[in-house]
Amino acid sequence: MKILLYNPDNGVTRNFMPHLWMFLLQALTPPGHEVTLIDGNAQPMDEACIARYVREHKIDLVGIGAMTRMIAKAYRMADAVRAVGVKVVMGGPHVTELADEALGRDGGPRHADAVALGEADETWPRIVEDAARGALKDVYKPEDDFGQERKPSLQAYPEIPWDKMKLDQFNLLPGMLQPLLKRVGGGWGTFRIVPVESGRGCPYGCEFCTVTGFFGDSIRFRTNESVVNELLLLKARARAEGGQIAVFFIDDNFAINVKRTKSLLRDIIAANAQVHWVAQISANLLRDEELVDLIAAAGGKWIFIGMESIDPANLKDVNKGFNKPGEYAAVLDRLAQRNVYAITSFIFGMDNDTVGVAERTLKEIRTWPPGLPIFGLLTPLPATPLYKRLEAAGRLTRPKHWQEFIPFAMAHTPLRMSIVEAHNEVRIGWANSYSPEAIEKAVDSIKPLGYRINIFIARLCFRGIYFPQMGRFAWFKTIVENRRTILKLIRQGFGAGLHDSAPSIVTEPATDQ
Ligand code: B12
Numbered sequence: 001m002k003i004l005l006y007n008p009d010n011g012v013t014r015n016f017m018p019h020l021w022m023f024l025l026q027a028l029t030p031p032g033h034e035v036t037l038i039d040g041n042a043q044p045m046d047e048a049c050i051a052r053y054v055r056e057h058k059i060d061l062v063g064i065g066a067m068t069r070m071i072a073k074a075y076r077m078a079d080a081v082r083a084v085g086v087k088v089v090m091g092g093p094h095v096t097e098l099a100d101e102a103l104g105r106d107g108g109p110r111h112a113d114a115v116a117l118g119e120a121d122e123t124w125p126r127i128v129e130d131a132a133r134g135a136l137k138d139v140y141k142p143e144d145d146f147g148q149e150r151k152p153s154l155q156a157y158p159e160i161p162w163d164k165m166k167l168d169q170f171n172l173l174p175g176m177l178q179p180l181l182k183r184v185g186g187g188w189g190t191f192r193i194v195p196v197e198s199g200r201g202c203p204y205g206c207e208f209c210t211v212t213g214f215f216g217d218s219i220r221f222r223t224n225e226s227v228v229n230e231l232l233l234l235k236a237r238a239r240a241e242g243g244q245i246a247v248f249f250i251d252d253n254f255a256i257n258v259k260r261t262k263s264l265l266r267d268i269i270a271a272n273a274q275v276h277w278v279a280q281i282s283a284n285l286l287r288d289e290e291l292v293d294l295i296a297a298a299g300g301k302w303i304f305i306g307m308e309s310i311d312p313a314n315l316k317d318v319n320k321g322f323n324k325p326g327e328y329a330a331v332l333d334r335l336a337q338r339n340v341y342a343i344t345s346f347i348f349g350m351d352n353d354t355v356g357v358a359e360r361t362l363k364e365i366r367t368w369p370p371g372l373p374i375f376g377l378l379t380p381l382p383a384t385p386l387y388k389r390l391e392a393a394g395r396l397t398r399p400k401h402w403q404e405f406i407p408f409a410m411a412h413t414p415l416r417m418s419i420v421e422a423h424n425e426v427r428i429g430w431a432n433s434y435s436p437e438a439i440e441k442a443v444d445s446i447k448p449l450g451y452r453i454n455i456f457i458a459r460l461c462f463r464g465i466y467f468p469q470m471g472r473f474a475w476f477k478t479i480v481e482n483r484r485t486i487l488k489l490i491r492q493g494f495g496a497g498l499h500d501s502a503p504s505i506v507t508e509p510a511t512d513q
């Protein structure tokens with residue numbers, strides 16, 4: 001069979017990173033089938049386009065995966081594929097929670113021929129074989145022989161053939177500059193951010209989060225050896241093509257078992273498998289100095305921290321009382337001392353938030369080392385405890401908000417301010433953190449040129465999460481607005497020599513330490 005795995009675009013940002021599920025399912029496809037991957041964020045497609053693609057390439061089966069926010073687009077694309085007579089299987093967190101919606105059993109139209117519930121590592125080969133025999137079932141569940149839910153062990157993790165895969169659609173650098181960039185520093189002809197997982201599951205059960213329900217509260221890990229080998233493969237590919245690769249460890253809490261994380265980091269260092277990487281780690285686990293030393297030595301550059309709020313009452317409300325706002329500054333300082341910076345994520349519209357929450361949060365942020373603050377709104381995702389609580393209290397204003405996705409819009413009424421006020425707080429957060437003045441201040445607070453460039457580029461990219469930056473004109477305008485900072489960097493670059501200004505992502509440590 002010819003199989004197409006398709007991930008719809010999120011309609012807001014061009015994703016900076018492809019989705020792991022596609023690569024994983026491709027690697028788990030039984031032999032004898034041809035699998036093509038299309039990420040709508042890198043290759044935008046509409047309904048007519050996917051229908052044409054499927055016809056022209058004689059595709060026999062289409063697999064679509066989507067988060068809640070892209071599900072409306074996913075359904076439209078699935079409808080277009082089914083209209084040309086090709087079967088569609090859907091998977092991922094949204095259809096796992098609302099399988100009846102995808103299968104048209106809730107009174108709405110049917111969008112998928114089959115739905116894969118939960119983790120599909122073990123069910124995917126069965127789905128492919130059933131589809132090849134023309135015997136696709138409606139629902140595939142990860143179960144053992146006794147009908148008990150079964151979470152795949154990650155001990156025998158498939159080898160994703162990163163060295164052979166076509167990754168052209170995921171190069172983040174503009175095509176016309178590639179020949180020139182190939183010769184800069186350690187080679188910048190390509191730059192890709194690749195998702196790698198080292199484990200799954202999180203026991204913390206925060207009220208708004210899908211993860212504990214979906215992946216379970218027991219944590220499973222890959223072997224250190226399999227993770228290290230994957231990093232070595234990625235590193236070798238980047239070198240071979242005169243480019244750079246950075247890794248996003250997509251584990252929900254990369255240091256959930258500190259002992260195991262330390263052992264993985266030690267193995268990465270011992271194998272010289274360092275690439276620059278980002279990982280998500282909760283603040284409470286970053287108290288450990290030795291862990292932070294190892295993170296820095298193993299290539300960690302950015303840590304995503306779900307801070308959510310600086311108000312302990314809010315954190316308690318959403319079952320995230322293990323976050324202690326009083327220690328945020330110390331945690332960020334500990335990282336910054338090792339040139340590791342943080343992506344700090346905040347949620348506004350929580351039950352104890354009042355007007356002014358953005359300014360109160362920004363006041364704290366200004367006292368911290370520079371990072372990448374991001375601001376969102378409390379969102380009731382289907383099947384989360386938050387959804388159930390708000391539904392029971394009659395507070396959902398758009399109970400099926402995913403059917404008409406609106407970025408940065410609430411779907412319920414906060415308790416101590418209005419929806420419009422909550423939206424305004426988010427706008428204040430973004431506008432203040434990503435103004436040309438704020439970006440200049442963040443860059444100026446760091447000395448080494450490589451890190452200054454790093455934070456500047458990262459800030460420009462993150463700005464686009466809230467302020468649409470699609471298209472050349474939007475980028476041109478952003479660059480003109482930030483010309484003062486750009487000129488400062490250029491001046492420092494010429495002072496330091498061109499090679500010092502191009503830190504290599506593949507080799508460690510960065511050139512300008
Ligand atoms: C990495 C990640 C991101 C990345 C982007 C995604 C990317 N390019 O990889 C970043 C950091 C940008 C991100 C952002 C956001 N994310 Co996110 N993210 C994740 C994370 C941590 C890992 C995803 C992953 O690769 N998992 C590992 C793979 C193997 O699992 P999987 O994708 O679920 O796939 C398995 C199954 O679902 C199934 N499957 C999936 N698709 C398909 C398709 C078919 C055909 C089949 C058969 C099976 C199948 O098989 C796979 C193997 O078992 C997950 C949490 C998690 N642990 O999954 C959250 C998660 C997906 N994100 C979530 C959310 C809410 C967001 C944001 C909306 C947060 C925000 N408020 O801004 C944004 C929006 C992103 C956007 N731009 O649209 C939610 C989604 C919940 C939901 N119901 O939709 C999750 C589950 C976390 C949570 N807190 O609940 N995210």
Ligand code: SF4
Binds near residue numbers: 202210212252306
């Ligand atoms: S710590 Fe993160 S992944 Fe774990 S339940 Fe809370 S929000 Fe979800």
